Amino acid sequence: MTIAAILSRLERAETTAVALLEEVQARVAAAGAQAPVARLEWDRAFDQARAADRARQEGAAGPLCGVPLAHKDMFDRAGSVVGFGAHPDAQRRAERTAEVLARLDAAGAVDFGRLQMSEFAMGPTGQNHHHGMPVNPAVPGGVPGGSSSGSGVAVAMGLVPAALGSDTGGSIRIPAACTGVVGFKPSPGLVPRAGAMPLSWTQDVVGPLAASVDCARRVLSVLSAGRTRATSQPPGRLRLAFDDSSLTEGVSARMRAALADLRQQLRAQGHEVVVLDMGWLAHLAEPANVIAISEAATVHADRLRAAPDSYGPEVRARLCQAAGIPAQAYLRARQIRQIAITRAKAEIFAAADLVILPGLADVAPQAAALAGAKGAEIATMIAGMTGLTRPASLLGLPVLTLPVAQTADGPLSVQIMGQRGAEDLIADLAQHLETARRSDLHRGTDPA
Incomplete structure (x- = not known):
């Protein structure tokens, strides 16, 4: 599903946009409650699919003409209800369409609905007090990651080749790592945020979760x-x-092994591998959180003053604490x-073109660890999942x-x-590594 x-x-006329959408509709129906959807909008989607088929027949197909997509439930679409992963009282009907959706529409994409997310995009585990937690198809019993939980799960399930998410402290990258898909957080300002739910206006970015690097960069x-x-x-x-350094001292043995294999592979390909002490980045998690939660x-x-009981207890507690x-x-x-x-410019990017760090310390944590967890326990899990992404x-x-290895778990x-504006360089390396890994998997081996 790329x-x-x-x-x-x-392009080969083996199918049509309408037929593709019917295939997706059948897959969503077959998935039942496992489908990470918040709202389905098939009537409008089929209108878009018919328009895409006409455009292709007329020779006016855009770069995503007929491609079925769905997105995190935080982007406005004129006439549609946006839920924000929140209590029903917080839902509202949008008057205008978010710029990112308008650009996808203009490219011919077919948008069939909204995907689940953490409440108001707050929470890296994917747990949602109001709507539950989507099932991670890549890690049995594992959390799906958040806050773009439904986007990662939908791609991992093969329902869509890509889905929009947002990232303030790791909300694209964490669910991508948890579900084994590609997540691309761009430089701030590269992708417009007009019509997207705000969380932290100085750190929010919008980007894709996708089935491959190629899918991500096309979107x-x-x-x-x-x-x-x-x-x-x-x-x-x-x-x-x-x-x-201490930044990565907490990663698992198998993650260390995967990183070691990756270093060896990169050296063999002619790249220069530089080992740096980046322990100071670990100290950036707290200021990143202070900015995000204050904003x-x-x-x-x-809204918190007017309707405090409409927030889940964890989100309400975090917002109330932030007010102080x-x-x-x-x-x-x-x-x-x-x-x-x-x-960072002087010490890291003077010595290296790109930096490679673990996405998580290991595979996705088990959801059972959240059962009955309170206060400090939840804070510890959140810190563990965001420590490598917040910097x-x-x-x-x-x-x-980028997924680089598959374990039994x-x-x-x-x-x-990379530095700001290095999206193309990052994607080129990632796509090269992805191609090499798929060749290894085709031969029946895995670098890890």
Whole structure:
């Protein structure tokens, strides 16, 4: 279920956009309660599919013409209800269509509905007080990751080749790592956020979760109005940095083995592998969180006062605690961000073109660990899942999460991080690695 395969079928007239949508409709129906959907909009989707078929017949097919997609339930579409993963009282009917959806529409994509998400995009596990937790198809009993939980699950299930998510501290990358799909967090400002639910306006970005790097970059090229390439090219010889510090000391033995295999593979391909002490990045998780939660508390201030009981207890507690963060702490966190951005340029990107870090410490944590967990226990799990993703959010760097190994318990993924504007370079390397890994899997081996 890749975009390239779908377009090939359509271009060879082996199927139509309407027939493809009927296939997806059947898969969603077969999945039943396992389908991570919040709202289905088949009537409008079939209208889009018929329009896509007409456009193809007239020679006016866009780059995603007829490709069926669905997205995180946080993007406005004129006339449709947006739920935000929240209590029904928070739902509203949108008057305008989010710019990202409008760009996908113009490219000919077919949007059949909204996907589940963490409440107001707050929470890296995928647990939702109001709507439950989507089932992770890649890790039995594992959390799906959040907050773009439904997007990761829908791609992993093969319901869609790509789905939009949002990332403030890891909300694209974490569910991608948990479900073994590709997640692409672009540079801030590359993709418009107009019509997308705000959480932290200085850290929010919109990007795709996808079945492959090729799928992700095709979607990102549309979202960015062509500012990123839709096709790959050989990455050339790169300086690639790996960490050797406290930042990654908590990762599992099998993740260490996967990273070691990856380093060996990259050296064999002619790249220069640089090992850096990036332990200072671990200290950025707290200022990143202070900024995010302070801005979120500002976004929700009026509604939290008017309808506190409509929030789930964990989200309500976090927002109420954030209301007590002094302005001085928020401003200091923003100062730290500027200092860290300068340091990253001077210390990391002076020595390396791209950085490779674990996506998670291991495979997705088990959902059972959340049962009965409270307060400090939940905070510990959240910190463990976001510790490796928050630094890039604070620094405003583009990152792609890529599965690199399959264990008996689930997938292991890495993050490929670059300087602002390095999306094409990141995707080129990721696509090269993905192709090499698929060749290994075809031969019956796995690097890990």
